[in-house]
Amino acid sequence: MHRILPAKYAKITKERTFSMGLSLFFVCLAIFAGTLSSCSKPENKPASNMTAAREAKKEIKELRDSIKKIEPFFKVMSKPGTNDWLASHTETGQTFDEYLDADPTKPTKERQKIYVLPLGAFDAKQQKLIAQTTEYLAAFYDLPVEQMAAKPLVVEPPKGGTPNTRQNQLTKKRQIKTGYILNDVLMPILPKDAAALIAFTADDLYPDESMNYVFGQGSLENRVGVWSLFRLDDHTDERGFLLRTLKIAAHEMGHMFSMKHCTKYECVMSGTNHLGETDSRPIDTCPECMAKICWLSDTKPAERYTRLAEFCRKNGLTKEAEEFTRKAEAVKKI
Ligand SMILES: [Zn+2]
Numbered sequence: 001m002h003r004i005l006p007a008k009y010a011k012i013t014k015e016r017t018f019s020m021g022l023s024l025f026f027v028c029l030a031i032f033a034g035t036l037s038s039c040s041k042p043e044n045k046p047a048s049n050m051t052a053a054r055e056a057k058k059e060i061k062e063l064r065d066s067i068k069k070i071e072p073f074f075k076v077m078s079k080p081g082t083n084d085w086l087a088s089h090t091e092t093g094q095t096f097d098e099y100l101d102a103d104p105t106k107p108t109k110e111r112q113k114i115y116v117l118p119l120g121a122f123d124a125k126q127q128k129l130i131a132q133t134t135e136y137l138a139a140f141y142d143l144p145v146e147q148m149a150a151k152p153l154v155v156e157p158p159k160g161g162t163p164n165t166r167q168n169q170l171t172k173k174r175q176i177k178t179g180y181i182l183n184d185v186l187m188p189i190l191p192k193d194a195a196a197l198i199a200f201t202a203d204d205l206y207p208d209e210s211m212n213y214v215f216g217q218g219s220l221e222n223r224v225g226v227w228s229l230f231r232l233d234d235h236t237d238e239r240g241f242l243l244r245t246l247k248i249a250a251h252e253m254g255h256m257f258s259m260k261h262c263t264k265y266e267c268v269m270s271g272t273n274h275l276g277e278t279d280s281r282p283i284d285t286c287p288e289c290m291a292k293i294c295w296l297s298d299t300k301p302a303e304r305y306t307r308l309a310e311f312c313r314k315n316g317l318t319k320e321a322e323e324f325t326r327k328a329e330a331v332k333k334i
């Protein structure tokens, strides 16, 4: 069964290539290894594109205005604790203008759909969570998101080299190597029109022998990623499990669209080192990152906030719904 969520295909007008300098990033609770670098600069615009260029300029000005209007809703990044991300990672952040200058990866007319693949076995709670996350991504990025039919996770023996699974020394549970899932499971089924194909698994993951585990890994170049639910559920707090999954999904998808870690505000695009840090972050992006998303998906901030408020209301996230509604009102003010 395929589940297609509505979005405005026709709105995607700005086209870029997906060629990227670097390719792999780990879900950031483990490591974000990404130099999210730029593609080739757009060629000189022909005269017939002058109107479009003027429109784009106007859109960017409006987004800059919206940034100012929602600044009061966000906390400036606080000094990191010893175990927090910024205590061990030197990052400079990325403003909206820096993002535009980097000529980032974004959806094109040919590749604008996000595919979500449930990979392996899931219980009813996890299935519901994946469906909710699929819906959240559609609202968050204003792109068509399709949940693909679930696929069993069959791990083939390696064709030489190191194994594709191992037993984790601490949990004594099986772990699956992320490279196997990306290259051998996802790449062969990557749809032509995919802006990204993201697999969710309930299995624990590891990238290589040097690391105990990762929450996930993505390839910008190949447009595939895998995220694990294994370590997100503490089995005590269903709302917390949902919020963590939504945050990680929104964050990692942001990387797939060349968004770097945020350091200016407490933002869903800020790096996190542990689940406590993830839990402390909002499910929303800061003003600068909001503008990046509205630009890449060619959507209006007020419409986006309204959609996010509806999602939260429907899924019992009352406080978050109210805040999104207030932001929608704020960006509408002249
Ligand atoms: Zn990250």
Ligand SMILES: [Zn+2]
Residues within 6 Å of the ligand: 262, 263, 265, 267, 268, 269, 270, 285, 286, 287, 288, 289, 290
């Ligand atoms: Zn941000």
